[in-house]
Amino acid sequence: MDEPGTPPDCSMATDICDIRQQIDDIDNTILELINRRLNLAKRIGELKKDSGNQVVDSTRESEILRRLTALNKGPLNPNVLHHIFIDIIAAARAIQASQRVAYLGPEATFTHLAATSHFGYSVTYVPQPSIREIFSEVEKGACDYGVVPVENSVEGSVRHTLDLFFESELCICAERYQPVSYDLLAQQVGLSAIGTVYAHSQALNQCRAWLNQYLPAASLKECSSSAFAVQQAMQEKAAAAIAGGGAAALFGLEAAASKIEDFSRPPTRFLVIGKERVRPSGKDKTSLMFALAHVPGALAGALTPITDEAINLLKIESRPTRHESWSHFFFIDLEGHLEEESIQRAIGRIRPHTLYLKNLGSYPMIGQGV
Numbered sequence: 510m511d512e513p514g515t516p517p518d519c520s521m522a523t524d525i526c527d528i529r530q531q532i533d534d535i536d537n538t539i540l541e542l543i544n545r546r547l548n549l550a551k552r553i554g555e556l557k558k559d560s561g562n563q564v565v566d567s568t569r570e571s572e573i574l575r576r577l578t579a580l581n582k583g584p585l586n587p588n589v590l591h592h593i594f595i596d597i598i599a600a601a602r603a604i605q606a607s608q609r610v611a612y613l614g615p616e617a618t619f620t621h622l623a624a625t626s627h628f629g630y631s632v633t634y635v636p637q638p639s640i641r642e643i644f645s646e647v648e649k650g651a652c653d654y655g656v657v658p659v660e661n662s663v664e665g666s667v668r669h670t671l672d673l674f675f676e677s678e679l680c681i682c683a684e685r686y687q688p689v690s691y692d693l694l695a696q697q698v699g700l701s702a703i704g705t706v707y708a709h710s711q712a713l714n715q716c717r718a719w720l721n722q723y724l725p726a727a728s729l730k731e732c733s734s735s736a737f738a739v740q741q742a743m744q745e746k747a748a749a750a751i752a753g754g755g756a757a758a759l760f761g762l763e764a765a766a767s768k769i770e771d772f773s774r775p776p777t778r779f780l781v782i783g784k785e786r787v788r789p790s791g792k793d794k795t796s797l798m799f800a801l802a803h804v805p806g807a808l809a810g811a812l813t814p815i816t817d818e819a820i821n822l823l824k825i826e827s828r829p830t831r832h833e834s835w836s837h838f839f840f841i842d843l844e845g846h847l848e849e850e851s852i853q854r855a856i857g858r859i860r861p862h863t864l865y866l867k868n869l870g871s872y873p874m875i876g877q878g879v
């Protein structure tokens with residue numbers, strides 16, 4: 510690495526040398542600005558400590574990301590913008606207090622990727638063997654937040670997440686859509702050097718055609734987890750691992766190839782769970798769960814207030830309850846925040862139609878891309 514102030518190597522063409530000098534100047538400015546931003550965040554952290562406010566403010570964070578995405582005229586890709594600022598914000602949170610995030614492990618799962626793309630790399634990640642344990646780590650205060658899969662997860666056990674909200678006092682603080690795609694990770698980018706590919710069976714099955722076409726001679730080794738596959742690739746120079754897209758940065762490996770899955774799948778939805786309710790961001794979602802009596806028109810009665818209040822019903826899902834006198838839980842997502850009067854009025858009118866109703870939280874609504 511160049512010493513501070515060292516000019517770039519000028520044995521190159523003068524044009525390249527000039528441009529590199531400009532890039533160095535810009536990098537110096539970016540670094541100075543990041544540190545200025547961190548010092549401001551530190552001051553905010555002290556004020557929060559005095560007033561007893563929590564470090565993470567998801568609403569403020571989503572406002573920043575939305576504003577910058579709208580401001581961006583390119584060529585910066587919106588996903589890359591998101592990653593850069595998530596990491597800057599994560600560093601700003603870390604300077605205020607250390608944060609612990611529980612997620613469905615092991616490392617390199619899609620839940621881990623969803624967690625890192627939400628919280629960045631400046632928090633301590635604590636893998637958990639089950640979704641129930643994620644809830645309990647956060648409930649007992651051993652972790653500040655948990656990240657759990659909730660829809661279409663490739664790692665299974667998603668139905669469990671909704672059931673656990675019945676028993677838990679935790680709320681939803683944020684949502685995250687994680688693309689389900691695979692990268693080939695290796696110590697170097699050249700495919701020709703790869704003799705062995707380690708992967709979890711699920712990942713191997715989803716990338717067969719690509720492997721046949723681009724690495725027909727490689728020996729394919731099935732592993733118990735993507736985390737184990739990645740460890741092998743970190744140890745063997747001529748090996749690669751298949752892991753979720755974007756995992757390379759987590760392990761200091763290169764993506765020798767990206768999006769190697771044979772068929773693309775819709776992104777998986779993850780929830781960030783925590784203890785504190787989130788204030789309105791201007792574009793929010795509210796999630797409710799309720800149980801209904803077995804009588805004609807019960808569901809229609811419960812949904813009518815939503816129509817009457819002209820609230821957009823984003824999703825409705827039902828699950829059988831384990832409670833003997835109730836038949837189903839309904840999980841609904843409404844557009845709006847609990848602090849909005851129309852949402853409060855609708856909930857007030859839904860409640861008498863239900864045997865049980867719980868507000869799972871209001872949180873910023875995000876697009877599925879970033």
Ligand SMILES: C=C(O[C@@H]1C=C(C(=O)O)C=C[C@H]1O)C(=O)O
Pocket residue numbers: 549550553564565566567569570573597598599601602605
């Ligand atoms: C700096 C703050 O703390 C955290 C960091 C933020 C940031 O880096 O912009 C935004 C919100 C908080 O999660 C703040 O609350 O403004």
